[in-house]
Amino acid sequence: MTASLGRRIAAEAIGTGLLVTVVVGSGIQAAELSPDVGVQLLANSLATVFGLGVLIALLGPVSGAHFNPAVTLAAWFTGRRTADGLTLRDVAGYVPAQIVGAVGGAVLADAMFGEPLVKFSTHDRSAGHLRLGEVVATAGLILLIFGLNRIGRASLAPAAVASYIGAAYWFTSSTSFANPAVTIGRAFTDTFAGIAPASVAPFIAAQALGAVLGLGAVTAVYGRPGPSAEEVVVPHGEPEPAVS
Template identity: 45%
Template sequence: MSKYLAELLGTFLIVLTVAGAGHMVFLLGADETVGLAAIAGAVGLVLFVAISMFQSISGAHFNPVVTIAFGIRRQIDLKTGFVYVAMQLLGAFLGAVVANLMFGVYAVAAGTVQRLTTQTFVGEIVATAGLLLIVLLLVDQEKLSLIAPSIGAWVAAGHLFTSSTSFANPAVTFGRAFTDAVTGINFASVPGFVIGQLIGAGVALTLFYFLSTKKEQNV
């Protein structure tokens, strides 16, 4: 059970941070530039901490596209992968609920920000492809100690250079639909974001096939 709990807690921390930071920058009246930088920094740092804590327990997926990619490569069995995704979704939902409660709003509040456009769809493809490719290549190269800082840095930077602010995670996208913080997302935008993320995962797997330093024996 420890690996399932680790997946729940890791995803919980990510959504707690992004939703909580969204509430905080609104409460402080921060302008958009300062607010975006603050949220990017907070999420990047928490990703570094969460991956560092839980990597040796569950692999620190915290993201259905990572779990699916490992399943496709037969590095995780179907049952474990299914429970991982379920725990990630539950953790994301709970993260939004606790963030809302911390800032004195309704525990469950529908996201109000309409985010889906052609530009943000492309942004999610880029953000997700980059994130998954980093994970796959560092695992392939046996540089596991670099995953936490690399993913933290990628997601923090993605907040600033992608049009979508780098959700790059179907579970996190789902969780952010349950908060009306400025970092939330309207339910109507969720399916489009998830489709973009799945396309990004496909791009990453394709690139990894050509970049891998090892023979692909499990694909």
């Protein structure tokens, strides 16, 4: 039996929130423990890899573990003509939950480290090469997620998606946000992982372009049709636990 929409929305909110808590919290901790920016980025990326992998494995069977509006919208688009695809009602529940969760995750991380609960970031990320990095990071993420489903390897998603994000921290100029909700959430913290509010909209525009290019790459490599949304990021709709 597929989980109810309410439970799936809760999984998306909690998962996205905890993901941002990992990203922001590990950035704060790294900056406090080492003055070296390279060490800070290494610690931040490793924590994100492990945290994201765990969250996908844990919550994927409930909601698909999107944690990302770009993934949700791509899943809706590719599955909109299938019986088990995401509906617009699902999208209308998932996306706000992801954004609210992301903001809550940033606030939680700030609270744990004694930072102001809400202080908008001053970390400017408006340069064009950073936006290009977001296009590349998001396109690669979409290609990976939907490509795994096209070859029947969705079970590898927890390790594969986490590994890709960890690598993209280092091979993209933007350190791979690749997620509109996470981008919004990270604007609410003036710490290592923050992004200035003025940089948010350009980043999201770049991510949207990357998602379109990623879907184009999926079609170019695997042909049509796209995968069912029920298979993204990992297969979900596990049987409900027995109730006595």
